[in-house]
């Protein structure tokens with residue numbers, strides 16, 4: 001039996017090997033190719049990725065508008081793939097809230113902000129509607145828009161009203177698709193802070209899908225999707241430096257899936273001109289990755305000089321316990337599960353993206369975001 005403590009620890013979003021294949025006129029497109037994602041309760045996470053990487057497909061599945069072809073997605077304890085029609089209505093009314101990029105999809109144009117927020121409360125038969133509407137207007141800082149219709153509000157005010165509408169029935173999870181897509185930078189920052197504030201005050205889990213890479217400055221965790229899979233993550237935290245000043249630190253990690261696969265960041269692949277095959281070496285505390293070049297052997301995969309730009313990369317060949325060539329079955333940039341996944345994990349490979357190819361042993365790529373922020 002699941003205990004209350006275990007329930008509290010269960011993630012609000014858990015995707016395992018999520019696959020979505022679209023077939024149109026005999027042509028198959030694999031929009032999601034075995035995507036794994038875990039989002040803890042109350043967290044605010046941004047999903048970023050290039051156009052066509054699968055972001056909207058993921059959101060459609062999580063919002064119950066679409067079904068996966070394979071794999072599983074569980075949101076706030078609901079198995080998305082197993083929902084009946086009635087479950088779906090309940091799920092969309094009470095478990096998840098949505099904010100879309102287009103205002104026309106979020107708000108009814110002929111209703112005021114207060115009336116728009118009341119709509120989901122009326123549909124769910126909620127009591128004390130006036131109090132709830134006032135609470136949400138206050139929470140989102142839009143009391144002054146109470147009696148205005150969308151056309152009488154700025155883009156930022158419209159999106160904050162949309163967030164209030166999405167939160168009306170107290171969902172566990174808020175899904176936002178490009179919520180800042182039509183806004184300027186300052187207004188975008190305002191809307192993102194509104195989402196973060198709502199999460200902090202109401203405990204709601206927020207997943208934001210966006211093209212906008214600056215979103216990562218407003219959330220603790222940013223997950224990058226590449227070709228239908230999660231590839232890298234940036235985690236931000238605040239530390240104090242020696243003088244006691246606050247410093248924002250962002251660390252980039254590669255995502256290791258359950259079968260031991262990880263995608264190397266594109267800039268790492270191009271910096272060392274990695275293609276088709278790479279050499280791997282299991283060191284005492286990290287995994288090294290080298291281009292497949294001449295003059296290297298399994299016991300000395302870096303060559304005498306630590307070739308491929310990785311000298312000083314913890315690539316002391318004498319330390320290497322295992323050196324292997326990793327064939328990339330699918331495409332450059334994805335390291336196959338050539339190494340024993342358990343061994344890789346115990347060697348700290350979950351944070352290997354920034355550490356194994358060009359930096360010191362197993363240290364994730366780390367950026368000091370003090371001052372102007374992202375200076376990488």
Ligand SMILES: Nc1ncnc2c1ncn2[C@@H]1O[C@H](COP(=O)(O)OP(=O)(O)OP(=O)(O)O)[C@@H](O)[C@H]1O
Nearest residue numbers: 022024029031049050051052053054055056057058
């Ligand atoms: N209904 C559909 N039928 C066929 N192919 C589709 C369908 N929906 C999405 N795709 C394809 O699936 C892939 C992923 O699309 P998706 O819209 O999820 O990407 P995205 O990352 O959200 O892109 P964008 O940022 O441009 O919105 C693309 O190749 C797209 O063409």
